[in-house]
Amino acid sequence: MLAGTLDMLILRTLRAGPAHGLEIAQAIERRSDAVLLVEQGSLYPALHRIEERGWVAAYWGTSGNNRRARFYRLTPKGRRQLAAETGRWDTLVEAVTRVMRPDPGESEVS
Amino acid sequence: MGWTRFFRRTARERERADEMRAHLDLYTDEFVGQGHTPDEARRLARLRFGNPRAKLEDVDDRNRLPVFDTLGRDLRYAVRVLFRAPAFTATTVVTLALVIGACTAVFSLANAILFTPPPYPEPDRLAFLQAEFQSARGAGTQLGHDAVTWEAVRDGVPSLDAAVYSGSVNGVNLIVGEQAAFVRQQRVGAGYFRVLGVPPVQGREFSPDEDVPGGPALAVVSHETWVRDLGAVPDIVGRTLLLRGDTYQVVGVMPEWFSRESKVDVWTPLRASRRGEGGGTNFQVIARLRPGASWDQANNELRSLGIEPLLARGFEPGDGTTAWLGTVPLHEVLAARSRAPIAILGAAVSAVLLIACVNIAALILARGSSRAKEIATRMALGSGRGAVVRQLMAESVVLGLVGGVAGVAVAQAGLSALQQLAATTYGNWADAGIDGRVLAVTAGLSVLTSLLFGLVPAFQASRLDVQGTLSGGTSRSVAGSARRWPRRLLVVSEVALGVALLVMSGLLVRTVVNVVGLDPGFDPDRLVTASVSLQDARYQASEDVHRLFDESLRVLNADPAIESAAVSLQLPYTRLLNWGFKFPDEPDRQNTIVNVVYVSGGFLETLGIPVRQGRSIASGDRTGAPPVAVVNETFERVFRRDGTPMLGRRLVLGGYAEAREIVGIAGDVQQTDSGFAFEGRQPAPLMTTPTLFLPAAQLDASFFNAVHTWFRPTWTVRARPGAQAGPAITRAIASVDPLLPVSEQTTIDTVMRAATAEENLLMTLVSVLAAAALLLAALGIHGLIAQSVAERRREFGIRIALGSTPGQAVGRAAMSGVMLAAVGSGLGALLSLWAVGFVQSFLWGVDAHDPLTIVGVGLVFVLVAAGASVLPALRILRLDPVHALRQ
Numbered sequence: 001m002l003a004g005t006l007d008m009l010i011l012r013t014l015r016a017g018p019a020h021g022l023e024i025a026q027a028i029e030r031r032s033d034a035v036l037l038v039e040q041g042s043l044y045p046a047l048h049r050i051e052e053r054g055w056v057a058a059y060w061g062t063s064g065n066n067r068r069a070r071f072y073r074l075t076p077k078g079r080r081q082l083a084a085e086t087g088r089w090d091t092l093v094e095a096v097t098r099v100m101r102p103d104p105g106e107s108e109v110s
Numbered sequence: 111m112g113w114t115r116f117f118r119r120t121a122r123e124r125e126r127a128d129e130m131r132a133h134l135d136l137y138t139d140e141f142v143g144q145g146h147t148p149d150e151a152r153r154l155a156r157l158r159f160g161n162p163r164a165k166l167e168d169v170d171d172r173n174r175l176p177v178f179d180t181l182g183r184d185l186r187y188a189v190r191v192l193f194r195a196p197a198f199t200a201t202t203v204v205t206l207a208l209v210i211g212a213c214t215a216v217f218s219l220a221n222a223i224l225f226t227p228p229p230y231p232e233p234d235r236l237a238f239l240q241a242e243f244q245s246a247r248g249a250g251t252q253l254g255h256d257a258v259t260w261e262a263v264r265d266g267v268p269s270l271d272a273a274v275y276s277g278s279v280n281g282v283n284l285i286v287g288e289q290a291a292f293v294r295q296q297r298v299g300a301g302y303f304r305v306l307g308v309p310p311v312q313g314r315e316f317s318p319d320e321d322v323p324g325g326p327a328l329a330v331v332s333h334e335t336w337v338r339d340l341g342a343v344p345d346i347v348g349r350t351l352l353l354r355g356d357t358y359q360v361v362g363v364m365p366e367w368f369s370r371e372s373k374v375d376v377w378t379p380l381r382a383s384r385r386g387e388g389g390g391t392n393f394q395v396i397a398r399l400r401p402g403a404s405w406d407q408a409n410n411e412l413r414s415l416g417i418e419p420l421l422a423r424g425f426e427p428g429d430g431t432t433a434w435l436g437t438v439p440l441h442e443v444l445a446a447r448s449r450a451p452i453a454i455l456g457a458a459v460s461a462v463l464l465i466a467c468v469n470i471a472a473l474i475l476a477r478g479s480s481r482a483k484e485i486a487t488r489m490a491l492g493s494g495r496g497a498v499v500r501q502l503m504a505e506s507v508v509l510g511l512v513g514g515v516a517g518v519a520v521a522q523a524g525l526s527a528l529q530q531l532a533a534t535t536y537g538n539w540a541d542a543g544i545d546g547r548v549l550a551v552t553a554g555l556s557v558l559t560s561l562l563f564g565l566v567p568a569f570q571a572s573r574l575d576v577q578g579t580l581s582g583g584t585s586r587s588v589a590g591s592a593r594r595w596p597r598r599l600l601v602v603s604e605v606a607l608g609v610a611l612l613v614m615s616g617l618l619v620r621t622v623v624n625v626v627g628l629d630p631g632f633d634p635d636r637l638v639t640a641s642v643s644l645q646d647a648r649y650q651a652s653e654d655v656h657r658l659f660d661e662s663l664r665v666l667n668a669d670p671a672i673e674s675a676a677v678s679l680q681l682p683y684t685r686l687l688n689w690g691f692k693f694p695d696e697p698d699r700q701n702t703i704v705n706v707v708y709v710s711g712g713f714l715e716t717l718g719i720p721v722r723q724g725r726s727i728a729s730g731d732r733t734g735a736p737p738v739a740v741v742n743e744t745f746e747r748v749f750r751r752d753g754t755p756m757l758g759r760r761l762v763l764g765g766y767a768e769a770r771e772i773v774g775i776a777g778d779v780q781q782t783d784s785g786f787a788f789e790g791r792q793p794a795p796l797m798t799t800p801t802l803f804l805p806a807a808q809l810d811a812s813f814f815n816a817v818h819t820w821f822r823p824t825w826t827v828r829a830r831p832g833a834q835a836g837p838a839i840t841r842a843i844a845s846v847d848p849l850l851p852v853s854e855q856t857t858i859d860t861v862m863r864a865a866t867a868e869e870n871l872l873m874t875l876v877s878v879l880a881a882a883a884l885l886l887a888a889l890g891i892h893g894l895i896a897q898s899v900a901e902r903r904r905e906f907g908i909r910i911a912l913g914s915t916p917g918q919a920v921g922r923a924a925m926s927g928v929m930l931a932a933v934g935s936g937l938g939a940l941l942s943l944w945a946v947g948f949v950q951s952f953l954w955g956v957d958a959h960d961p962l963t964i965v966g967v968g969l970v971f972v973l974v975a976a977g978a979s980v981l982p983a984l985r986i987l988r989l990d991p992v993h994a995l996r997q
Binding site: 020021022039040044048063067069070 | 126128129130132133135136137139140158159
């Protein structure tokens, strides 16, 4: 996965509402049609990092099948961060796409 | 968040662990929901999750202050690493422990004996009076004074508060009620305790009007005696006790701590006068500077007493000798005898400390370079340079700590062993304890060494070319030796130090061999001796002394287990009485000092001292018979006069008018130095001195009373071959006088050993240290060669493959060790020329720069080095060249 994108993906996932780690990981996989596979263990360092930055807040709650789990929800600061990152991401994707698009007149050589 | 997060680690850690566990549980549930068995579900969950522990640490790292947290982790890791290299760890820790222990023991002793002033108030204002003289033959000092000097100092030096006392402490019999105890008695003048600054805790000390000839019999007792022998009765002052057969009134009790300093149980008045012992230099004078006075002032007053001519005559009559009185600090005198041996020990142990530090350094260096690959691997896997350096340092710290703790135990054991060995020679060493500061310094030094040299490979390692090392640089190429240079220097220096130490020990060994090899002059086989103090009121009359000698000898000679028995004042291998004499046929000559021994008839025969000319002293030489004397060969040589045969010559003993005829010349016997000058005297632990043997049965009460205050008569018996004499002497004396306490019976061998105990002790200690140095140096060379062989396996493989014989390869590998030892030995020989200065004053019969010893020691070192080099080099023989080349 592209460096730095995991934070953004987590924030985007939480925009739909609070979720615990497993739900976040599965949501990312599902929404990317299983293209982006999150190694679930690596999720936590990222979660804790953005928690420390104050973009998300965490609380202990009960999951759908009555298990105790730690839920994360987006803070207003996280919401602003997500907006900023989304903007940056769009710019980046556009730029990359422009570079990758074949030049007019360039023919594919195999 | 803030700074508190560094300390809230455990709670946070627990929460995160909880969170991950919850995650795994949820995930497992999901797999179970998909139809997996619970076990399978958990396995799948873990598989997808990754290693939880690693994730946790990942999360954690940014929440720690690196120093706090990594220190603990580094230390834990260091312990694990060290356990995985037990040989290295054990060698280093044992070396550290031994050297920290030995150094701490010796320097604690030095600190206690040499640098700690005596515990009297204002010790820097206390001094001994000392006579100093300068003559054509040299200069010297003397602490003994006669009554004339003492009176002059007492009355003519206002700057000093002085007191006189007798330096000799005698074992005497103290009888309290029905019980007899053997106590140590010293005679001191009025004001002795005031000058020391230690007044009695009960009662008082002697006053000047009591401390006079014919004064009252008074006693001050030690706290120990008061408790042990006098039952600690509260009203002890004013009571009487029976000492040496006389009644003494107790006037004071000393403080408890004073017993540790003085080693005396009972003090009685000295009663100094110009007669008797006051006629000779038998007193010592201690003085305290009065308030407001200075030492310069006191010394000036001492110079202006006008007794210098008198002093000078006392040293060497006639020949331009000058003498004067001076002062010498109390502590300097008390420590004087221990100074040289402790300096030698200190120097030797420092050398071993240096060698050990060198070895530890070499070990750590070697380990550092052999770990190059491990370190490179760690750095390739992303370990920072700082982390690697920190890790290597942590290992050094762990080694140092463990070695230091073990060192404390070694120091305790070492100090008590030292004290036990030196108990008879340097009794004052017994009070020294381990000094915390000394321990801190020696331990600090060793740990610093290991840290310092732990750093060298750490930095070498951090500069490592990771790529080169991993791809096998060291084992493929012919060994680059740049990194072995520090070790070579270390090995050369430790060999040099070891050689210097071994030369010192060799010279001491040769001294002891020389001394032990001396012809004793008598037959020590089957001889046992015991002595008795006759400083006793019941032996003031000569008839009583004669009767005791005669009757006890009669009992002993009747014993079938005993070949013969005799009494004498002192023995061979001890210090003899100094007494003046002159020849009546040389009237212009002053009294000359010689050694005087009174003996019972048959003494020379009992000891097996040969009679060279004339006859021995026989039982018929008694009061009433013509007075006779037997001289020894040295006496004959020193006082020989051409044309007058020694036999038949007459001499007069100092203090007497009647002349004695010399009736025999006996063989020389070894004695210890009794400090008077005579022609042909060589300073030595043992010497033959001009000696007069006098028949005890011809001596009178005044002679006995004078000499019995300083010396005790000794009974000597020779058992028949195969017979057991048992405590024969004790029984025989008890059958004549059951109240006389007899010293423990000892063999003459014990007496002979005591005479050279000092040299023996030093020889033993220095030899032990020198052996340690030799061993350490051998270890150092062994390690160097072993490492070089290991590093050059491939090179040797190539050599052998190209036709070099294994022998040549071994020689090549071992040669550098021998070369280093040769260089080190050469430097060590030079170093020893300076180092022998420490032991010079203890040497006898061997030159301090004895080439034989120096060359011999150098050869020993080169041989040991050769052995230490060849052993590891032999591994080459087991080398399979094909295998080595493929590596």
